[in-house]
Amino acid sequence: MVNWWIEGIGILAGVLGIIAWFPQLKKIWIGRSSEGISLLAFCLILITLTLWFVYGYMIDSPALMIGNGAAWILIAFVIIGAWKNKNSFQGSS
16 A cells, blocks of 8 residues: 555655756757766666666555656656767767
8 A cells, every 4th residue: 555645755856856857958958068978877877767666666656666767768868868969979070
């Protein structure tokens, strides 16, 4: 049985964590700058989020699944954008 009060705190933490990634997304997709972005570090973050999502599924925690699933999507966009920016920069040299 899910305790929705506790899950609500987890969902709020997840939402705040997701909001924290928006400046990075803006820098990469709108500013077209991947300066200072480590693709290796972000790939490790993606793996970590995947494991947290699976753990949330296993213990039936909507907060872990929602927060980590949404963050996974944002981090995937960071990785894709950084990869595209770095490849387009190298291609134009």
